[in-house]
Amino acid sequence: MIVVENKSVEDILQMIAPYKKVLIAGCYGCVTVCLAGGEKEVGLLASQIRMARQKEGNPIEVLEQTVERQCDKEYLDKFQDNVREVEAVVSLACGIGIQYLAEIYGSVPVLPGVNTQFLGTNRDVGQWEEFCMACGECVLDKTGGICPIARCSKSLLNGPCGGSQDGKCEISKDVDCAWALIYDRLSALGQLDKMTEYIPAKNWHREKGPRKLVKEELTLERD
């Protein structure tokens, strides 16, 4: 899941300072799951904004709407009536949703209500952890199912480094050393020999620019 964190209301208030009528746009996808951009958060933020502006003597009208996913056009279309009404939109979807919303409704400023953080798991209510950085060339087969790129502070492909201490990373006592985790997992799997296998450096050079994925056999010719 994509994990996001709410922007401070102060920042959002600043972004919408020039406007008298805005839409808060929620998403029922990842941001609902990570408790930051679903219908509930839309309601809470809207209430905060109304009160803040009222207090300044500069009231604002705030509309609220949440759709299934902001990363798909068909769902974004559902915003059209409300978007037409407002001077700006604050989206609580991840960076993907915000951008796509902005692209579809090019004539209205679309502002971010969250800071998109990482791809991660939800261990328990209110706890998220980064697990993957979408490198495009997965090495989990070699590392006991633990990602060295996302979970090692230095993204070392052949670890650990000298900073590994009692299973913790040298940057903080609260950060597990990914390579210590990998060692433990490989040893539980009886695959410790993989520790000595050299993993070649990745080609981080993005020769093709921003990534696109096209599956020719699935695409339809449309005009």
Added chain:
Amino acid sequence: MSKNTNIRLGVYLCDCEGKLDQSIDLNKVKAVIQSRADFEYIRIANLLCGTLEKEKIVQEIDKYSLNRLLIAGCTDPFIKRQFTVLAEENGINRYEVEFVNLLIPGKENTEGAVSIINEVLLQMQTRGAVVYEEIDVLPEVLVIGCGTEGAAAALAVSENQPVTVVDNDTFRDGISLIEGKKNITVKTGVKVVGLEGFPGNFLVRFLDNGKHAKQSFGAIIIALEAQPSFDPIKYNGVELGERILSLSQFVKNDRDYAGQKVTFILGQADQDSLLSYATALSNAIALQEKGADVSILYDDMKVSADELEQDYELARARGVNFLKYNGDLQILTTDVAATVRYWEPFLPQIEQIRLISDYLVLAEDYVPHPDTADLAVVLDVRTGPGGFFQEDNVHFLPVMSNREGIYFVGSCHGPIHGIELDKEVETAKAEVGRFASGNIRVPALQPQVTAEQCAVCLTCYRCCPHHAIEIVHDESLNNMYNSAARMNPLACRRCGTCAAECPGKAIQLPFYSDEEILQKVSKPPKLVAYACENSGTLAAEFAKSLQPELQENLQIVSVPCSGKIDALFLLKALEQGADGVLLLVCHKENCKYVWGNERADKRKEQVQRRLAEIGLEGDRVDIVHLAANQGNQFNASVRSMVDKINQLGSNPGKVIK
């Protein structure tokens, strides 16, 4: 809920023994209502709370097939509860009973009464009825633990329904008591390793002598017995031996103590339970009767349970010596005797007293059965003080767990003695007895989920204190997962915690929907108080009788549990015009629904943060932990909140003035 087309309403007007006579003409009220409203039966009573009246109402419910009641008169919480119980006993759900307070100051006149009664009548006639669900359940009961306590539970339950008793151990005291008995199956070498499903239909996974197995049960009784554990440190390092025995060693051996001096020492270990006291007393009586010379050395004789006091009296009458000590004691043994030196608290002396006995019997501590922690995780039931099952919360006594259909009996939830055990067995038998007929009829009052708004995020599932939620997959569920959370009507206790935490606002608790609650604060007075019905609401009613004027500028919004108080409710009350919001919740560790009050604490913090973010005073929101009978505390909290609001001035963020 579905729209009810068959409402059979009974209306009762009570004149409170003539108290209402001067201000309200009930005959007139009756006439007006009769001319307009649609109901089955209407009657004026002189004193509805009287005993004879109740019988009469029961007959009327039956005679006119009433399925809804409106009771107008006083709204004393105690009387309200009596009527809801009466209604439920006669097949009318508590949510189908409405009360109208005719004693509202300013509205104590005939027109006022007619108008409020009409308002409530309209609500009752337009809203949907409570739908009942018939659920097939399994009568089979699983008892985990085959000591004497598990055996006692199994024997009692087997009178009405089939019981399977499992134990990881092969040698347990209870086995011989129940083996071969009708309706009882005993399996040893069996460990419980998994649980799925809900009350009435639990699927239990076992490791049966090393092999995986599974079986379904309607209900589960946990009876893993506590184990005695002798800790020499409690007795200044003394070791057990020939002349010094622990209480459990003593109970097991069958030596003849006639003519011997035996002394029991209580109070150094097992300080929090009555088990050692009960065991020592019964054994002392038996020993004394067999010709031993018995003393009981105690620091504080605990006999606060049925029949223990009698045992104490009997022991004294038989000649057992009761000797009180103070503080530390020393134990010395030789080959021929065991000596205790102790301080006598009432004799002013400097010397310690030396008590010489042939045998010393030392009370020991009780620790949870070693499987307790693992089983708690497997069954998702909570443990409490000392690592025993069941939390330290009076609402769960005697046998309840945080899950419906799973019960605790005996020392698995702390050392208890025989008489308490009998009561627990009876209670557990009654609880699991609900499943005996194979079918349960329940009102479908559990929260409902709108699939379109459910992101299957698991928040509700993880926040439910009662393990009442499952994620179901069904093509008819209209979201991208074809899945949604679903609350089980037999497992759900209707706290509303899930609804308050759902990030998609997908969950609504019948009779407490967001819409209904927010409607109540759409034009709030200065102060809004969200009150838990188990504490705040009752305290408020009580407080009203002490200082009614305090509630003039206060709106109380009742919720079934403080876990239902959504952060959004707090912000909305302020946005819509309140100057301050109070949360009235139960005391710590006293939430009927496990952790609702802790969640309420967190939400208060969250809302204070959100207010600070927009430059509003966090002090406009406060939480008060109180009990149902603390009317004075309620008034004090309201007064201090009103003072605070007056100091802060009008809420500058209110959008609706």
